[in-house]
Amino acid sequence: MTDSHELTVGIIGCGLIGQKRAQNLAGTTLIATADLDVSRAEKLAQSAKDATAYPDWHSLIERAPVDIVIVATTHNALAPITAAAIAAGKHVLVEKPAAISPHEIEPLIDLAHEKNVRVRVGFNHRYHPSFVKAREILDSGALGNMMFVRGRYGHGGRIGYEKEWRANPALSGGGELMDQGVHLIDLARVFLGDFPQVEGFVHTYFWDMPLDDNAFMMLRTEQQQTAWLHVSCSEWKNLFSFEIYGKDAKLHIEGLGGSYGVERLSYYKMLPEMGPPETTIYEYPGVDTSWRVEFAEFLDDIRQQRTPAANLTDALEALRIVERLYRDHQS
DSSP, X not given: OOOGGGOEEXXXXXXXXXXHHHTOOTTOEEEEEEOSSHHHHHHHHHTSTTOEEESSHHHHHHHXXXXXXXEOSOHHHHXXXXXXXXXXXXXXXXXXXXXXXXXXXXXXXXXXXXXXXXXXXXXXXXXXXXXHHHHHHHHTTTTOSEEEEEEEEEOOOOTTGGGSGGGOHHHHXXXXXXXXXXXXXXXXXXXXXXXXXXXEXXXXXXXXXXXXXXXXXXXXXXXXXXXXXXXXXXXXXXXXXXXXXXXXXXXXXXXXXXXXXXXXXXXXXXXXXXXXXXXEEEEEOSOOOHHHHHHHHHHHHHHXXXXXXXXXXXXXXXXXXXXXXXXXXXX
């Protein structure tokens, strides 16, 4: 297997997320770009040494000698491009939600196994330092048996938001539930596991678009551990809050940096006599390192030929929940 510093990368989709990926390649080399807007592909290629902008994604996959393809397009193109990259024997990092329906993901799992390539889904929130620390505390057993999680994630949109691609069902496949919702679903699964019981409500309260701008979820495991989640794009002050409750302690993660506020993890440890808990606060005021940490782990996945921690099966389970909630909403 090629050493990580020799691996080459192609990025398909050179918007905001594609640019973030280009800045966090963890020692690999960007040699190819492609975008529907050729000028964006050219601009990103110019920012890297010896990178070539291709006229379309087909050309990049067929002609560029890349080891890894990063797919950062509109949702409707994620699965088709990922399928083509896998078929060409490339490792793939595809941004969440990886597809617009579970049916698009199922054949990708079989194809990746057949071609013996690694496919990681971009659930980068798992790699924020607060969540890395939270998982460390969970794995230590300090929380005791898990009871429930409560998560809220929202932004306020911007002028013209209802005219952007995320408001177009053909391109996005869904509204706020499909956008920020899959992040919360994925994080809830990390701490509680699978959710065979799915209830919720999706609605459009503010934005003039044919998709939901708010989604409310109550997801339960077989043991009745519950995830109570709300995502919104009418959250006028950007907000991220994720609380994790065990029988012996609670963790509360707030902020993601930037407009969401300083990232902070509060650890509340219950005392034998109960009352006010023993409290430890961790703050992470620096730049967002999640993208780089996530990609570095993907390189380890490739070197060790292991299944990525955030993989197509995780995307499949998240999209099954999304599909269930949309189906219930329409019935």
